[in-house]
Amino acid sequence: MSQASVRQGGAGQTGQTGQTGQAGGPVRTVLAPVLLGVAVVLLWQGAVTLLAIKPFILPGPLTIADQFGANLQNVANGMLATGRNALIGLLIGTVLGVLLAILAALVRLLDEMAAPIVAAIAVVPIVALAPVLYTMYGAGAETARQFVAALAVFVPVYFNTLKGLRQVRPVHRDLMRSYAASNWQATRTVTLPTALPFVFTGLRIASSLAVISALIAEYFGGPVGGLGKSITSSASSSNYGLAWAYVLGSILLGLLFYSAALIVEKLVSRRSGG
Amino acid sequence: MSAPEAIPEPAPVHGKAASLAVDVRGVSRVFAGRKGASVTALDSVGLTVEPGEFVSLIGPSGCGKSTLLRLIADLDTPTTGEIRVFGKPARQARIDQDYGIAFQQAGLLPWRTVSGNIELPLELHGAGRAARRARAAELIELVGLSEFAGHYPDQLSGGMQQRVAIARSLAESPSLLLMDEPFGALDEMTRERMQNELVRICAETSAAVVFVTHSIPEAVFLSNRVVVLEPRPGRIRDVLRVGLGETGARGETLREDEEFFHVVSQVRELLHGEAPAGARGVEAR
Numbered sequence: 046m047s048q049a050s051v052r053q054g055g056a057g058q059t060g061q062t063g064q065t066g067q068a069g070g071p072v073r074t075v076l077a078p079v080l081l082g083v084a085v086v087l088l089w090q091g092a093v094t095l096l097a098i099k100p101f102i103l104p105g106p107l108t109i110a111d112q113f114g115a116n117l118q119n120v121a122n123g124m125l126a127t128g129r130n131a132l133i134g135l136l137i138g139t140v141l142g143v144l145l146a147i148l149a150a151l152v153r154l155l156d157e158m159a160a161p162i163v164a165a166i167a168v169v170p171i172v173a174l175a176p177v178l179y180t181m182y183g184a185g186a187e188t189a190r191q192f193v194a195a196l197a198v199f200v201p202v203y204f205n206t207l208k209g210l211r212q213v214r215p216v217h218r219d220l221m222r223s224y225a226a227s228n229w230q231a232t233r234t235v236t237l238p239t240a241l242p243f244v245f246t247g248l249r250i251a252s253s254l255a256v257i258s259a260l261i262a263e264y265f266g267g268p269v270g271g272l273g274k275s276i277t278s279s280a281s282s283s284n285y286g287l288a289w290a291y292v293l294g295s296i297l298l299g300l301l302f303y304s305a306a307l308i309v310e311k312l313v314s315r316r317s318g319g
Numbered sequence: 320m321s322a323p324e325a326i327p328e329p330a331p332v333h334g335k336a337a338s339l340a341v342d343v344r345g346v347s348r349v350f351a352g353r354k355g356a357s358v359t360a361l362d363s364v365g366l367t368v369e370p371g372e373f374v375s376l377i378g379p380s381g382c383g384k385s386t387l388l389r390l391i392a393d394l395d396t397p398t399t400g401e402i403r404v405f406g407k408p409a410r411q412a413r414i415d416q417d418y419g420i421a422f423q424q425a426g427l428l429p430w431r432t433v434s435g436n437i438e439l440p441l442e443l444h445g446a447g448r449a450a451r452r453a454r455a456a457e458l459i460e461l462v463g464l465s466e467f468a469g470h471y472p473d474q475l476s477g478g479m480q481q482r483v484a485i486a487r488s489l490a491e492s493p494s495l496l497l498m499d500e501p502f503g504a505l506d507e508m509t510r511e512r513m514q515n516e517l518v519r520i521c522a523e524t525s526a527a528v529v530f531v532t533h534s535i536p537e538a539v540f541l542s543n544r545v546v547v548l549e550p551r552p553g554r555i556r557d558v559l560r561v562g563l564g565e566t567g568a569r570g571e572t573l574r575e576d577e578e579f580f581h582v583v584s585q586v587r588e589l590l591h592g593e594a595p596a597g598a599r600g601v602e603a604r
Binding site: 216225 | 389392393394413414416418420422424426428430439440442443444
Protein backbone atom coordinates (compact mmCIF):
# COMPACT_ATOMS: atom_id res chain seq x y z
CA MET A 46 0.00 0.00 0.00
CA SER A 47 1.85 3.06 -1.14
CA GLN A 48 0.50 5.95 0.81
CA ALA A 49 2.66 8.46 -0.97
CA SER A 50 1.93 7.60 -4.57
CA VAL A 51 -0.24 10.12 -6.33
CA ARG A 52 -1.56 8.66 -9.53
CA GLN A 53 -4.70 10.22 -10.80
CA GLY A 54 -4.55 9.07 -14.37
CA GLY A 55 -7.09 7.03 -16.26
CA ALA A 56 -8.19 3.59 -15.20
CA GLY A 57 -5.94 1.91 -17.75
CA GLN A 58 -2.66 3.15 -16.34
CA THR A 59 -2.06 0.90 -13.39
CA GLY A 60 -1.57 -2.34 -15.27
CA GLN A 61 1.44 -1.08 -17.17
CA THR A 62 3.58 0.56 -14.54
CA GLY A 63 6.50 -1.57 -13.56
CA GLN A 64 6.12 -3.76 -16.63
CA THR A 65 7.54 -1.71 -19.44
CA GLY A 66 8.83 1.05 -17.27
CA GLN A 67 12.49 0.02 -17.66
CA ALA A 68 15.10 2.13 -19.40
CA GLY A 69 14.86 0.72 -22.93
CA GLY A 70 11.15 1.12 -23.57
CA PRO A 71 8.89 -1.34 -25.39
CA VAL A 72 10.86 -1.30 -28.67
CA ARG A 73 14.04 -2.54 -27.06
CA THR A 74 12.34 -5.09 -24.78
CA VAL A 75 10.57 -6.67 -27.75
CA LEU A 76 13.27 -6.21 -30.38
CA ALA A 77 16.24 -7.53 -28.38
CA PRO A 78 14.92 -11.07 -27.78
CA VAL A 79 13.62 -11.29 -31.36
CA LEU A 80 17.07 -10.36 -32.72
CA LEU A 81 18.73 -12.88 -30.42
CA GLY A 82 16.29 -15.58 -31.55
CA VAL A 83 16.92 -14.83 -35.24
CA ALA A 84 20.69 -14.88 -34.62
CA VAL A 85 20.50 -18.26 -32.87
CA VAL A 86 18.40 -19.79 -35.66
CA LEU A 87 20.80 -18.46 -38.35
CA LEU A 88 23.81 -19.75 -36.44
CA TRP A 89 22.11 -23.11 -36.00
CA GLN A 90 21.27 -23.40 -39.71
CA GLY A 91 24.78 -22.21 -40.64
CA ALA A 92 26.40 -24.81 -38.39
CA VAL A 93 24.19 -27.63 -39.71
CA THR A 94 24.89 -26.69 -43.35
CA LEU A 95 28.59 -25.86 -43.09
CA LEU A 96 29.60 -28.69 -40.75
CA ALA A 97 27.28 -31.16 -42.53
CA ILE A 98 25.76 -32.35 -39.27
CA LYS A 99 23.69 -35.53 -39.76
CA PRO A 100 19.92 -35.04 -39.20
CA PHE A 101 19.77 -37.76 -36.48
CA ILE A 102 22.20 -35.68 -34.46
CA LEU A 103 20.61 -32.30 -35.14
CA PRO A 104 18.32 -31.35 -38.01
CA GLY A 105 18.48 -27.75 -39.21
CA PRO A 106 15.71 -25.24 -38.59
CA LEU A 107 14.83 -25.28 -42.29
CA THR A 108 14.23 -29.04 -42.21
CA ILE A 109 12.10 -28.70 -39.07
CA ALA A 110 10.11 -25.84 -40.56
CA ASP A 111 9.66 -27.83 -43.74
CA GLN A 112 8.36 -30.87 -41.84
CA PHE A 113 6.20 -28.63 -39.64
CA GLY A 114 4.57 -27.10 -42.71
CA ALA A 115 4.10 -30.43 -44.49
CA ASN A 116 2.53 -32.11 -41.45
CA LEU A 117 0.63 -29.11 -40.15
CA GLN A 118 -2.61 -31.07 -39.85
CA ASN A 119 -0.97 -33.90 -37.88
CA VAL A 120 0.86 -31.50 -35.56
CA ALA A 121 -2.36 -29.58 -35.00
CA ASN A 122 -4.22 -32.81 -34.24
CA GLY A 123 -1.48 -33.80 -31.79
CA MET A 124 -1.68 -30.39 -30.11
CA LEU A 125 -5.44 -30.78 -29.88
CA ALA A 126 -5.24 -34.25 -28.30
CA THR A 127 -2.52 -33.37 -25.79
CA GLY A 128 -4.00 -29.93 -25.18
CA ARG A 129 -7.37 -31.46 -24.40
CA ASN A 130 -5.85 -33.75 -21.75
CA ALA A 131 -3.85 -30.89 -20.31
CA LEU A 132 -6.92 -28.63 -20.17
CA ILE A 133 -9.12 -31.25 -18.48
CA GLY A 134 -6.32 -31.96 -16.00
CA LEU A 135 -5.85 -28.23 -15.41
CA LEU A 136 -9.55 -27.71 -14.70
CA ILE A 137 -9.89 -30.72 -12.37
CA GLY A 138 -6.63 -29.98 -10.55
CA THR A 139 -7.54 -26.30 -10.12
CA VAL A 140 -11.02 -26.99 -8.78
CA LEU A 141 -9.69 -29.60 -6.36
CA GLY A 142 -6.75 -27.41 -5.31
CA VAL A 143 -8.94 -24.36 -4.65
CA LEU A 144 -11.66 -26.29 -2.80
CA LEU A 145 -9.23 -28.18 -0.57
CA ALA A 146 -7.26 -25.00 0.14
CA ILE A 147 -10.48 -23.26 1.25
CA LEU A 148 -11.26 -26.21 3.51
CA ALA A 149 -7.73 -26.22 4.91
CA ALA A 150 -7.94 -22.47 5.56
CA LEU A 151 -11.23 -22.88 7.40
CA VAL A 152 -10.30 -25.97 9.44
CA ARG A 153 -6.85 -25.73 10.98
CA LEU A 154 -6.79 -29.44 11.86
CA LEU A 155 -7.41 -30.34 8.24
CA ASP A 156 -4.55 -28.09 7.18
CA GLU A 157 -2.19 -29.81 9.61
CA MET A 158 -3.34 -33.22 8.40
CA ALA A 159 -3.11 -32.33 4.73
CA ALA A 160 0.24 -30.53 4.79
CA PRO A 161 2.51 -33.62 4.85
CA ILE A 162 0.34 -35.42 2.28
CA VAL A 163 0.40 -32.50 -0.14
CA ALA A 164 4.13 -32.11 0.43
CA ALA A 165 4.51 -35.83 -0.40
CA ILE A 166 2.51 -35.36 -3.60
CA ALA A 167 4.74 -32.42 -4.44
CA VAL A 168 7.95 -34.46 -4.30
CA VAL A 169 6.60 -37.57 -6.10
CA PRO A 170 7.62 -37.49 -9.76
CA ILE A 171 4.00 -37.49 -10.79
CA VAL A 172 4.54 -38.72 -14.36
CA ALA A 173 6.13 -41.83 -12.85
CA LEU A 174 2.59 -42.78 -11.83
CA ALA A 175 1.55 -42.97 -15.47
CA PRO A 176 2.38 -46.68 -16.05
CA VAL A 177 0.47 -47.62 -12.91
CA LEU A 178 -2.50 -45.52 -13.95
CA TYR A 179 -2.53 -47.02 -17.44
CA THR A 180 -3.01 -50.47 -15.94
CA MET A 181 -5.74 -49.07 -13.69
CA TYR A 182 -7.79 -47.26 -16.34
CA GLY A 183 -6.85 -49.29 -19.42
CA ALA A 184 -4.37 -48.40 -22.13
CA GLY A 185 -7.12 -47.25 -24.49
CA ALA A 186 -8.35 -44.39 -22.32
CA GLU A 187 -6.99 -40.86 -21.88
CA THR A 188 -7.98 -40.90 -18.20
CA ALA A 189 -4.50 -41.71 -16.92
CA ARG A 190 -2.97 -38.69 -18.69
CA GLN A 191 -5.66 -36.33 -17.43
CA PHE A 192 -5.18 -37.73 -13.95
CA VAL A 193 -1.42 -37.10 -14.10
CA ALA A 194 -1.96 -33.54 -15.35
CA ALA A 195 -4.55 -32.90 -12.62
CA LEU A 196 -2.20 -34.11 -9.91
CA ALA A 197 0.65 -31.96 -11.22
CA VAL A 198 -1.69 -28.93 -11.31
CA PHE A 199 -3.18 -29.55 -7.89
CA VAL A 200 0.03 -28.92 -5.92
CA PRO A 201 0.91 -25.33 -6.97
CA VAL A 202 -2.76 -24.30 -7.03
CA TYR A 203 -3.34 -25.67 -3.53
CA PHE A 204 -0.27 -24.03 -2.00
CA ASN A 205 -0.78 -20.68 -3.69
CA THR A 206 -4.48 -20.54 -2.83
CA LEU A 207 -3.81 -21.44 0.78
CA LYS A 208 -1.16 -18.74 0.97
CA GLY A 209 -3.55 -16.25 -0.63
CA LEU A 210 -6.29 -17.06 1.86
CA ARG A 211 -3.90 -16.11 4.66
CA GLN A 212 -3.05 -12.70 3.21
CA VAL A 213 -6.00 -10.84 4.71
CA ARG A 214 -4.59 -7.63 6.20
CA PRO A 215 -5.21 -7.05 9.93
CA VAL A 216 -6.88 -3.72 9.18
CA HIS A 217 -9.40 -5.48 6.95
CA ARG A 218 -10.02 -8.12 9.60
CA ASP A 219 -10.64 -5.39 12.20
CA LEU A 220 -12.92 -3.59 9.80
CA MET A 221 -15.04 -6.67 9.17
CA ARG A 222 -15.27 -7.30 12.90
CA SER A 223 -16.32 -3.71 13.54
CA TYR A 224 -19.07 -4.21 10.94
CA ALA A 225 -20.17 -7.33 12.85
CA ALA A 226 -19.93 -9.13 9.51
CA SER A 227 -20.71 -12.84 9.48
CA ASN A 228 -17.98 -15.35 8.64
CA TRP A 229 -19.40 -15.87 5.21
CA GLN A 230 -19.68 -12.11 4.55
CA ALA A 231 -16.05 -11.62 5.55
CA THR A 232 -14.97 -14.52 3.35
CA ARG A 233 -16.90 -13.25 0.37
CA THR A 234 -16.03 -9.56 0.60
CA VAL A 235 -12.43 -9.72 1.83
CA THR A 236 -10.79 -13.15 2.03
CA LEU A 237 -11.63 -14.50 -1.42
CA PRO A 238 -10.88 -11.30 -3.37
CA THR A 239 -7.55 -11.03 -1.49
CA ALA A 240 -6.69 -14.63 -2.38
CA LEU A 241 -7.73 -14.39 -6.02
CA PRO A 242 -4.42 -13.07 -7.45
CA PHE A 243 -2.60 -15.88 -5.61
CA VAL A 244 -4.94 -18.47 -7.11
CA PHE A 245 -4.13 -17.18 -10.58
CA THR A 246 -0.41 -17.14 -9.89
CA GLY A 247 -0.76 -20.82 -8.96
CA LEU A 248 -2.76 -21.35 -12.13
CA ARG A 249 -0.02 -19.74 -14.23
CA ILE A 250 2.63 -22.05 -12.76
CA ALA A 251 0.26 -24.99 -13.16
CA SER A 252 -0.60 -24.20 -16.78
CA SER A 253 2.78 -25.23 -18.19
CA LEU A 254 3.00 -28.15 -15.76
CA ALA A 255 -0.31 -29.45 -17.11
CA VAL A 256 1.00 -29.51 -20.69
CA ILE A 257 4.35 -31.07 -19.71
CA SER A 258 2.69 -33.75 -17.57
CA ALA A 259 0.05 -34.66 -20.14
CA LEU A 260 2.73 -34.90 -22.81
CA ILE A 261 5.30 -36.91 -20.84
CA ALA A 262 2.56 -39.27 -19.66
CA GLU A 263 2.09 -40.29 -23.29
CA TYR A 264 5.65 -41.70 -23.33
CA PHE A 265 4.56 -44.46 -20.97
CA GLY A 266 1.76 -45.87 -23.12
CA GLY A 267 -1.88 -45.22 -23.90
CA PRO A 268 -3.63 -44.29 -27.15
CA VAL A 269 -1.75 -42.68 -30.09
CA GLY A 270 -2.40 -39.26 -31.56
CA GLY A 271 -0.96 -36.96 -28.94
CA LEU A 272 2.27 -34.97 -29.28
CA GLY A 273 4.28 -37.19 -26.96
CA LYS A 274 3.38 -40.38 -28.83
CA SER A 275 4.06 -38.66 -32.15
CA ILE A 276 7.51 -37.51 -31.03
CA THR A 277 8.54 -41.02 -29.97
CA SER A 278 7.08 -42.73 -33.05
CA SER A 279 8.69 -40.25 -35.49
CA ALA A 280 12.04 -40.55 -33.74
CA SER A 281 11.91 -44.36 -33.72
CA SER A 282 11.17 -44.36 -37.48
CA SER A 283 14.25 -42.13 -37.98
CA ASN A 284 12.12 -39.19 -39.13
CA TYR A 285 14.04 -36.69 -37.01
CA GLY A 286 12.81 -33.59 -38.78
CA LEU A 287 9.23 -34.61 -38.07
CA ALA A 288 10.04 -35.47 -34.44
CA TRP A 289 11.40 -31.96 -34.02
CA ALA A 290 8.34 -30.52 -35.75
CA TYR A 291 6.23 -32.17 -33.03
CA VAL A 292 8.59 -30.76 -30.39
CA LEU A 293 7.95 -27.34 -31.92
CA GLY A 294 4.22 -28.07 -31.61
CA SER A 295 4.69 -28.93 -27.92
CA ILE A 296 6.51 -25.65 -27.33
CA LEU A 297 3.69 -23.75 -29.02
CA LEU A 298 1.09 -25.59 -26.95
CA GLY A 299 2.96 -24.85 -23.72
CA LEU A 300 3.29 -21.19 -24.69
CA LEU A 301 -0.40 -21.02 -25.50
CA PHE A 302 -1.39 -22.34 -22.07
CA TYR A 303 1.13 -20.16 -20.27
CA SER A 304 0.19 -16.95 -22.09
CA ALA A 305 -3.52 -17.55 -21.55
CA ALA A 306 -2.94 -18.06 -17.82
CA LEU A 307 -0.60 -15.06 -17.68
CA ILE A 308 -3.17 -12.76 -19.32
CA VAL A 309 -5.88 -13.89 -16.91
CA GLU A 310 -3.53 -13.39 -13.97
CA LYS A 311 -2.64 -9.86 -15.09
CA LEU A 312 -6.30 -8.96 -15.50
CA VAL A 313 -7.20 -10.31 -12.08
CA SER A 314 -4.30 -8.88 -10.09
CA ARG A 315 -4.55 -5.38 -11.53
CA ARG A 316 -6.42 -4.11 -8.50
CA SER A 317 -4.77 -6.04 -5.71
CA GLY A 318 -1.78 -3.80 -5.02
CA GLY A 319 -3.36 -0.84 -3.23
CA MET B 320 -3.57 21.46 36.47
CA SER B 321 -6.94 22.80 35.45
CA ALA B 322 -8.43 23.72 32.13
CA PRO B 323 -7.77 27.26 30.94
CA GLU B 324 -11.42 28.03 30.58
CA ALA B 325 -14.52 26.12 31.49
CA ILE B 326 -17.02 25.37 28.79
CA PRO B 327 -20.60 24.55 29.67
CA GLU B 328 -21.24 20.85 30.25
CA PRO B 329 -23.71 19.30 27.77
CA ALA B 330 -26.91 18.77 29.69
CA PRO B 331 -27.72 15.14 30.42
CA VAL B 332 -30.91 14.07 28.68
CA HIS B 333 -32.05 11.16 30.80
CA GLY B 334 -30.27 8.80 33.23
CA LYS B 335 -26.60 9.72 33.59
CA ALA B 336 -25.12 6.39 32.43
CA ALA B 337 -27.40 6.01 29.43
CA SER B 338 -26.68 9.52 28.19
CA LEU B 339 -22.94 8.92 27.92
CA ALA B 340 -21.53 8.05 24.51
CA VAL B 341 -18.68 6.11 26.08
CA ASP B 342 -18.28 5.03 29.69
CA VAL B 343 -15.04 3.24 30.56
CA ARG B 344 -14.78 2.02 34.16
CA GLY B 345 -11.72 0.53 35.81
CA VAL B 346 -10.53 -1.08 32.61
CA SER B 347 -7.23 -2.98 32.52
CA ARG B 348 -5.81 -4.92 29.63
CA VAL B 349 -2.95 -7.34 30.25
CA PHE B 350 -1.32 -9.06 27.30
CA ALA B 351 0.15 -12.45 28.09
CA GLY B 352 3.70 -12.60 26.82
CA ARG B 353 6.01 -15.52 26.27
CA LYS B 354 7.27 -17.56 29.23
CA GLY B 355 4.70 -16.16 31.62
CA ALA B 356 5.85 -12.57 31.16
CA SER B 357 2.93 -10.21 30.74
CA VAL B 358 2.55 -6.64 29.60
CA THR B 359 0.05 -4.32 31.22
CA ALA B 360 -1.12 -2.14 28.35
CA LEU B 361 -3.80 -0.40 30.40
CA ASP B 362 -4.11 -0.18 34.15
CA SER B 363 -7.48 0.68 35.72
CA VAL B 364 -8.46 3.39 33.30
CA GLY B 365 -11.66 5.38 33.62
CA LEU B 366 -13.01 7.72 30.98
CA THR B 367 -16.34 9.14 29.89
CA VAL B 368 -17.30 10.80 26.64
CA GLU B 369 -20.44 12.91 26.33
CA PRO B 370 -22.60 12.74 23.20
CA GLY B 371 -21.24 15.13 20.59
CA GLU B 372 -17.99 15.62 22.48
CA PHE B 373 -14.58 15.41 20.79
CA VAL B 374 -12.04 13.66 23.01
CA SER B 375 -8.42 13.02 22.01
CA LEU B 376 -6.21 10.37 23.53
CA ILE B 377 -2.57 11.42 23.40
CA GLY B 378 0.58 9.88 24.78
CA PRO B 379 3.91 8.31 23.87
CA SER B 380 4.13 4.94 22.11
CA GLY B 381 3.12 2.07 24.34
CA CYS B 382 0.79 4.09 26.55
CA GLY B 383 -2.15 1.97 25.45
CA LYS B 384 -4.12 4.67 23.65
CA SER B 385 -4.77 2.46 20.62
CA THR B 386 -5.56 -0.44 22.94
CA LEU B 387 -8.17 1.68 24.70
CA LEU B 388 -9.75 2.59 21.37
CA ARG B 389 -9.81 -1.05 20.30
CA LEU B 390 -11.48 -1.98 23.57
CA ILE B 391 -14.19 0.64 23.05
CA ALA B 392 -14.68 -0.73 19.52
CA ASP B 393 -14.86 -4.28 20.92
CA LEU B 394 -12.04 -5.36 18.63
CA ASP B 395 -10.43 -6.58 21.85
CA THR B 396 -11.82 -7.34 25.31
CA PRO B 397 -10.63 -5.89 28.62
CA THR B 398 -8.95 -8.16 31.17
CA THR B 399 -10.92 -6.44 33.91
CA GLY B 400 -13.38 -3.57 34.03
CA GLU B 401 -16.40 -2.55 32.05
CA ILE B 402 -17.01 -0.53 28.92
CA ARG B 403 -20.42 0.78 27.94
CA VAL B 404 -21.23 2.56 24.70
CA PHE B 405 -24.52 4.45 24.72
CA GLY B 406 -25.44 2.50 27.83
CA LYS B 407 -24.90 -0.90 26.22
CA PRO B 408 -22.00 -3.30 26.64
CA ALA B 409 -19.31 -2.62 23.98
CA ARG B 410 -20.05 -5.91 22.24
CA GLN B 411 -23.73 -5.10 21.84
CA ALA B 412 -22.87 -1.61 20.58
CA ARG B 413 -20.62 -3.15 17.93
CA ILE B 414 -23.32 -5.56 16.84
CA ASP B 415 -25.84 -2.70 16.73
CA GLN B 416 -23.35 -0.64 14.66
CA ASP B 417 -23.42 2.27 17.08
CA TYR B 418 -20.00 3.51 16.02
CA GLY B 419 -18.01 4.17 12.88
CA ILE B 420 -14.29 3.52 12.85
CA ALA B 421 -11.21 4.73 10.93
CA PHE B 422 -7.68 3.43 11.31
CA GLN B 423 -4.20 4.79 10.62
CA GLN B 424 -4.18 2.75 7.43
CA ALA B 425 -7.10 3.71 5.24
CA GLY B 426 -7.74 -0.03 4.80
CA LEU B 427 -9.74 0.39 1.61
CA LEU B 428 -10.50 -2.68 -0.47
CA PRO B 429 -8.28 -2.20 -3.53
CA TRP B 430 -10.65 -4.03 -5.86
CA ARG B 431 -13.52 -1.67 -5.10
CA THR B 432 -13.98 1.88 -6.34
CA VAL B 433 -14.21 4.84 -3.97
CA SER B 434 -17.97 4.57 -4.17
CA GLY B 435 -17.89 0.78 -3.67
CA ASN B 436 -15.71 1.15 -0.58
CA ILE B 437 -18.05 3.65 1.02
CA GLU B 438 -21.02 1.43 0.23
CA LEU B 439 -19.37 -1.60 1.89
CA PRO B 440 -20.86 -1.26 5.40
CA LEU B 441 -24.29 -0.42 3.95
CA GLU B 442 -24.08 -3.45 1.69
CA LEU B 443 -23.11 -5.74 4.56
CA HIS B 444 -26.06 -4.53 6.58
CA GLY B 445 -28.55 -5.07 3.82
CA ALA B 446 -29.26 -1.58 2.51
CA GLY B 447 -30.86 -1.46 -0.93
CA ARG B 448 -28.86 -0.64 -4.02
CA ALA B 449 -30.43 2.74 -4.68
CA ALA B 450 -30.19 3.81 -1.03
CA ARG B 451 -26.49 2.80 -0.99
CA ARG B 452 -25.75 4.77 -4.15
CA ALA B 453 -27.46 7.86 -2.82
CA ARG B 454 -25.73 7.73 0.57
CA ALA B 455 -22.30 7.12 -0.99
CA ALA B 456 -22.75 10.05 -3.34
CA GLU B 457 -23.72 12.25 -0.39
CA LEU B 458 -20.63 11.24 1.60
CA ILE B 459 -18.28 11.58 -1.36
CA GLU B 460 -19.61 15.11 -1.72
CA LEU B 461 -19.03 15.69 2.01
CA VAL B 462 -15.35 14.71 1.82
CA GLY B 463 -14.89 16.58 -1.46
CA LEU B 464 -14.07 13.67 -3.76
CA SER B 465 -16.97 13.95 -6.21
CA GLU B 466 -14.73 13.64 -9.27
CA PHE B 467 -13.15 10.46 -7.94
CA ALA B 468 -16.22 8.33 -7.17
CA GLY B 469 -15.31 5.81 -9.87
CA HIS B 470 -11.57 5.72 -9.10
CA TYR B 471 -9.78 2.84 -7.42
CA PRO B 472 -7.79 3.36 -4.20
CA ASP B 473 -4.42 2.91 -5.92
CA GLN B 474 -5.23 5.92 -8.09
CA LEU B 475 -5.62 8.17 -5.05
CA SER B 476 -3.07 9.92 -2.83
CA GLY B 477 -2.73 8.92 0.83
CA GLY B 478 -4.80 11.91 1.95
CA MET B 479 -7.58 11.10 -0.50
CA GLN B 480 -7.62 7.46 0.61
CA GLN B 481 -7.96 8.57 4.21
CA ARG B 482 -10.85 10.84 3.27
CA VAL B 483 -12.58 7.85 1.69
CA ALA B 484 -11.99 5.87 4.89
CA ILE B 485 -13.57 8.69 6.91
CA ALA B 486 -16.53 8.84 4.55
CA ARG B 487 -16.89 5.07 4.96
CA SER B 488 -16.86 5.40 8.75
CA LEU B 489 -19.71 7.93 8.47
CA ALA B 490 -21.76 5.76 6.12
CA GLU B 491 -24.33 4.69 8.69
CA SER B 492 -24.51 8.07 10.43
CA PRO B 493 -23.04 6.80 13.70
CA SER B 494 -23.37 8.90 16.86
CA LEU B 495 -19.84 7.86 17.80
CA LEU B 496 -16.69 7.96 15.69
CA LEU B 497 -13.59 6.06 16.75
CA MET B 498 -10.41 7.20 15.01
CA ASP B 499 -7.02 5.60 15.51
CA GLU B 500 -4.38 8.04 14.24
CA PRO B 501 -6.23 8.48 10.96
CA PHE B 502 -3.85 11.24 9.82
CA GLY B 503 -0.70 9.62 11.22
CA ALA B 504 0.72 8.67 7.84
CA LEU B 505 0.03 12.00 6.14
CA ASP B 506 2.36 14.93 5.56
CA GLU B 507 1.91 18.04 7.69
CA MET B 508 0.10 20.11 5.08
CA THR B 509 -2.36 17.39 4.14
CA ARG B 510 -2.79 16.71 7.80
CA GLU B 511 -3.88 20.25 8.65
CA ARG B 512 -6.28 20.30 5.73
CA MET B 513 -7.77 17.00 6.89
CA GLN B 514 -8.13 18.37 10.43
CA ASN B 515 -10.04 21.38 9.11
CA GLU B 516 -12.32 19.04 7.19
CA LEU B 517 -12.84 16.76 10.16
CA VAL B 518 -13.86 19.72 12.31
CA ARG B 519 -16.41 20.72 9.66
CA ILE B 520 -17.68 17.13 9.26
CA CYS B 521 -18.06 16.73 13.03
CA ALA B 522 -20.08 19.92 13.22
CA GLU B 523 -22.33 18.67 10.43
CA THR B 524 -22.87 15.20 11.90
CA SER B 525 -22.72 16.13 15.62
CA ALA B 526 -21.17 12.75 16.43
CA ALA B 527 -19.05 12.12 19.51
CA VAL B 528 -15.43 11.36 18.58
CA VAL B 529 -12.68 9.45 20.33
CA PHE B 530 -9.49 10.36 18.50
CA VAL B 531 -6.11 8.73 19.07
CA THR B 532 -3.12 10.83 18.03
CA HIS B 533 0.60 11.43 18.50
CA SER B 534 0.37 15.08 17.60
CA ILE B 535 -0.17 17.71 20.29
CA PRO B 536 -1.39 20.52 17.99
CA GLU B 537 -3.73 18.08 16.32
CA ALA B 538 -5.26 17.02 19.64
CA VAL B 539 -5.66 20.63 20.79
CA PHE B 540 -7.04 21.87 17.50
CA LEU B 541 -9.72 19.19 17.32
CA SER B 542 -10.75 18.45 20.87
CA ASN B 543 -13.08 19.54 23.61
CA ARG B 544 -10.95 17.48 25.97
CA VAL B 545 -7.45 16.06 25.66
CA VAL B 546 -6.70 12.90 27.64
CA VAL B 547 -2.97 12.54 28.32
CA LEU B 548 -1.79 8.98 28.88
CA GLU B 549 1.49 7.68 30.29
CA PRO B 550 3.18 4.40 29.39
CA ARG B 551 4.15 1.22 31.23
CA PRO B 552 1.64 0.65 32.60
CA GLY B 553 -0.84 2.64 30.50
CA ARG B 554 -2.63 5.12 32.74
CA ILE B 555 -4.42 8.41 32.36
CA ARG B 556 -2.05 11.13 33.57
CA ASP B 557 -4.45 14.00 33.24
CA VAL B 558 -7.43 15.32 31.36
CA LEU B 559 -7.30 18.80 29.93
CA ARG B 560 -10.40 20.72 28.96
CA VAL B 561 -9.78 22.82 25.87
CA GLY B 562 -11.86 25.98 25.83
CA LEU B 563 -11.31 27.08 22.27
CA GLY B 564 -14.95 27.25 21.32
CA GLU B 565 -17.29 24.86 19.58
CA THR B 566 -15.61 22.28 17.38
CA GLY B 567 -17.52 23.40 14.32
CA ALA B 568 -16.48 27.03 14.75
CA ARG B 569 -12.77 26.23 14.71
CA GLY B 570 -10.92 27.32 11.62
CA GLU B 571 -7.53 28.05 10.15
CA THR B 572 -7.16 31.26 12.23
CA LEU B 573 -7.26 29.25 15.45
CA ARG B 574 -3.83 27.82 14.65
CA GLU B 575 -2.37 31.33 15.05
CA ASP B 576 -4.32 32.03 18.20
CA GLU B 577 -2.49 32.90 21.45
CA GLU B 578 -4.79 30.63 23.44
CA PHE B 579 -4.12 27.73 21.07
CA PHE B 580 -0.36 27.96 21.73
CA HIS B 581 -1.04 28.20 25.42
CA VAL B 582 -3.00 24.95 25.48
CA VAL B 583 -0.45 23.25 23.23
CA SER B 584 2.33 24.06 25.68
CA GLN B 585 0.16 22.88 28.58
CA VAL B 586 -0.33 19.50 26.90
CA ARG B 587 3.39 19.37 26.08
CA GLU B 588 4.30 19.98 29.71
CA LEU B 589 1.93 17.23 30.77
CA LEU B 590 3.44 14.83 28.27
CA HIS B 591 7.09 15.54 28.87
CA GLY B 592 7.22 16.96 32.35
CA GLU B 593 6.56 15.42 35.73
CA ALA B 594 3.06 14.30 36.50
CA PRO B 595 1.17 17.11 38.19
CA ALA B 596 0.30 16.77 41.85
CA GLY B 597 -3.15 15.38 42.51
CA ALA B 598 -5.72 14.42 39.89
CA ARG B 599 -3.57 11.44 38.87
CA GLY B 600 -5.44 8.86 36.88
CA VAL B 601 -8.74 10.50 37.71
CA GLU B 602 -10.74 12.77 35.61
CA ALA B 603 -11.01 16.24 37.03
CA ARG B 604 -14.66 17.16 37.01
